[in-house]
Amino acid sequence: MKILICYFSGTGNTKRVVDKYVEAFKSHGHEVDTFRVENRNFNYNLEDYDKIGLAYPIHAFNAPAIIFDFIKKLPKLKEEKPLFIIKTSGEPLRLNNISSIKPMSILKKKNLRLTNEYHYCMPYNIIFRHTDSMAYKMWETAQKLIPIDAQEILDRKEVKLKKFPFARPLAFVFRIEHWGGRFNGKRYKVRDNCVHCNACVNICPTHNITVENGEFHFGKNCIMCMRCAFLCKQNAIKIGLFEKWKVNGPYTFQKPEKEEEDKHKKYCKKSYQKYFNRAEEKINKANSLINKENQIDEKFDEQTVKNVEN
Ligand SMILES: Cc1cc2nc3c(=O)[nH]c(=O)nc-3n(C[C@H](O)[C@H](O)[C@H](O)COP(=O)(O)O)c2cc1C
Structure with a gap:
């Protein structure tokens, strides 16, 4: 399968996530191309690909303006193709889900149909600096989720994020950030x-x-x-x-030797907890499925050996 992921990453979080997706798809033998939308001269033919991905950081509950500029210029495909959207953001609020509404409707007109949508919490690059241990935890979680999510895309298991009622006008209001x-x-x-x-x-x-x-x-x-x-x-x-x-200086994404004081530990505490709990649930479920499949394989191998010996 040939996959193209077009992305924008302001400060590197989204790129990290995209790189992990590329690794996951390639590990299954698929061919993956990536395009940074800031590079402007887009010379990929969408018709050559089986799946298209779009990845961006959430800016004021929307996709960044540069993503809008890019997708508006995409040509219309002859036939419908599946599209997956990957987003990163500093907090796990459900309000962030509205960011894909407008891109989705633009892309639908280009014959790209949204089949999968994923969101990863990554450390803030504005508002406040997450602690190193939080940044580490977010990245650890994303790294475990991405191979599972990539597998869902490959298996054609459709996954979409829940939107709000009145999400479309709400997203429009927040697009104030663009101008x-x-x-x-x-x-x-x-x-x-x-x-x-x-x-x-x-x-x-x-x-x-x-x-x-x-x-x-x-x-x-x-x-x-x-x-x-x-x-x-x-x-x-x-x-x-x-x-x-303002937040200054890249995150190391390493586990800090000493636990630091988190001045913002109360901020969105419940939402972060929910995000990590849901992620853990998904990771555990996927791992137990893999264990079961391995056990079945082992039994099958044992049986085959016995049959051959007999
Ligand atoms: C202008 C701006 C607006 C942002 N708005 C949101 C937001 O609405 N919700 C959120 O959770 N994070 C928001 N963030 C945080 C980023 O989405 C987050 O840090 C993201 O992972 C950055 O990705 P990047 O390093 O690929 O640019 C905003 C960041 C910027 C710069």
Whole structure:
């Protein structure tokens, strides 16, 4: 089977998840191509693929603007093909499920029919910094879930996330972030501790940061992905109105040696707990199924050996 996954990842979480999917599909002998939508020159022919995947981080309960720009330009397929959507977000609120409503309806018109939809909690790149142990736990959980979810996609077991009533207008209201990003992006500033390494200029997915006579300019194409501010080694970028919510520095995703104090442990406590419980349930169920299948295989092998010996 040939699979194409098109994705956007601002600060690396979604890419991590996509890479794990690629590994899972390839381990079953399938051919997988990936396309980063920020690369613009899309020269894959969707007709060549059996399944198409779309992956993105949730931005204000929606898909990021760059994803909308990308999918709107996709050609209409001659025949319907299955589509799977993969999302990552900092919190497990059900409200996040509405993010795929609009992309789904655009893609349906292109003959891509949603069959599977998965959501993984990954550490926040804005609002607040998750502790290293939480980031580790989220990634551990995702790594266990992804091979199971990938198998469901391959087995054509359809899985969709539950949506809210009135989800469509709700998602539309939150899409304020799409133009809000453009408005706020122009308010980004660079502090004096900047060492002019120009990393931000080089990594911005929309080439929105330019330098003139040593001065940084932030244009109108910011998509609020946070890549520049999150990855700035000097923590020198101020993100306009959202400065208080800024998160700086990549997560290690390693288990910390010492347990740190979690200042936000009460935030969405129940939702996180529910997410981890549901994940554990799914992982345990899949593992017990594998154990059963292994036992059947072992018995079958024993019986075959006996039959041959007789
Ligand atoms: C502008 C913006 C808006 C966000 N909105 C949400 C949100 O509505 N719900 C949520 O759970 N996480 C939200 N997040 C957090 C990201 O979805 C999360 O950290 C994601 O895993 C980042 O993925 P990436 O590293 O691939 O960009 C938001 C992040 C940004 C930058």
